[in-house]
Amino acid sequence: MFLSTTPEKMKIGQTFKRLRLDKHFTMKEVAAGEVSRSFVYKFEQGEYDISVSKLLFLLNRIGVSFDELMIAANNYENYEDSFFVNLFLAIESKNQKKLAELAELNHHGSSLTEQLVYSLAVLFLDTNGDSGKKDEAAFIFHYLTSVATWTRFELQVFNYVMPYITSDEQLSLLSKSRDCVLNYKNSLNDLYINYFSYIVVGMVHSLLQQNKITASHQVITTIEEVREVTGNERLTASFNFVQALVQFYEDSSAEKIGPVLESITPIVQLNNKYARQLEKIWDYHIRHLNLSDQV
Structure with missing residues (x-):
């Protein structure tokens, strides 16, 4: 079965592109060696008649259901269903x-x-203001702690609420996010493992701002456990980055600068936008340690 009418192709392709960019996926990541980047590009431009099976494959790569795509393509007219x-x-x-x-x-x-x-x-x-958001963050934190077994949904919610809760609260939820990824490792698509990557990078960034080295090592240990099971590229890249960053905090010598920069270089090819985010984090910590002259 093919989606072949030109207006429908254009709408679906353009909507898919918008969702892909919103979720920070490159065409290379979406293609995943199963289809070509050229195919993804032409699909997004409305130039290809795409089969339902290939459309579902591409949607799975960015963690969006067919129903969600249709809701987005129709300007979210069915809020009560979404x-x-x-x-x-x-x-x-x-x-x-x-x-x-x-x-x-x-x-x-x-x-x-x-x-x-x-x-x-x-x-x-x-x-x-941040002061007005404490009650909302507390409600979401209470919800996440009350759910015995997390699904993908709770992992995504944790990713969003993380900047608004304390480091102790973040660490208390980290084990649940780990268990979520491990429990769903056979069905969890890369989108949600990418969310886990964002969580651990954000946590280490926050902990180092407070000079909590020991707690940062706890996060790294958790990443290593999940990284070995999933083999996710972005998670591996995130692990290498935060490990090098923590080591730099332990020994802020010039020799430790190279490993941090080297950990970012491969990410440029994987996802340039993500690489820029890590570069900003690195720049912050250089300034935080008053070591700008060394770089």
Whole structure:
């Protein structure tokens, strides 16, 4: 079966591209050796009649269901059926208008879904100061601690709430995120393992800001366990980066600068945007240690 009408191809291809970019996936990562980057490019341009099986493969690569794609392609007209689809996409794209709409729609809701949508939307609204977000972060943290067995959803929520909770709270949730990835290792697509990568890099970055070296090593040990099981490229790259960064904190000599820079170099080919994020983290820590003159 093929999706072959030209307007439909254009809409689906362009929507897929927008979702892919929102989730920071390159065409190389999406292709995964199963299809060519040229195929992905032409599909996004509406130049290919794509089979349903190939479309589902590409959607799986970016962690989006067919229903979610259709909702996005039709400008989210079916909010009641999508629950968190609007929210996650609004967070990824920093869409303040959509976040404000979602917060307003769910402000007085009593269901858990409505409360979670409201709390997450409020966290990412620029109009709210950090002090006004503590109650929402506390609600989300309580939710995550109350769920005995995490699914992909909780892993994604943890990734979003992490900057708004304390380092002790982050560490308490780290084991659950690890268990989520290990429990779903045979069905978990790269998107969610990438979320785990963001979590551990963000945690080490935050812990080093507070000079918590021992806690940073706890995170590295967790990464190593998951890295060996999944073989995910981005997770391996993240592991190499944070390990080199922690070692630099332990011994801030000129000899330790090279390994950090070398850990970023391969990521440029894997995902240039992610590499730039790591470079910004590295620049921050150089300034934090007052060692800018050494680099």
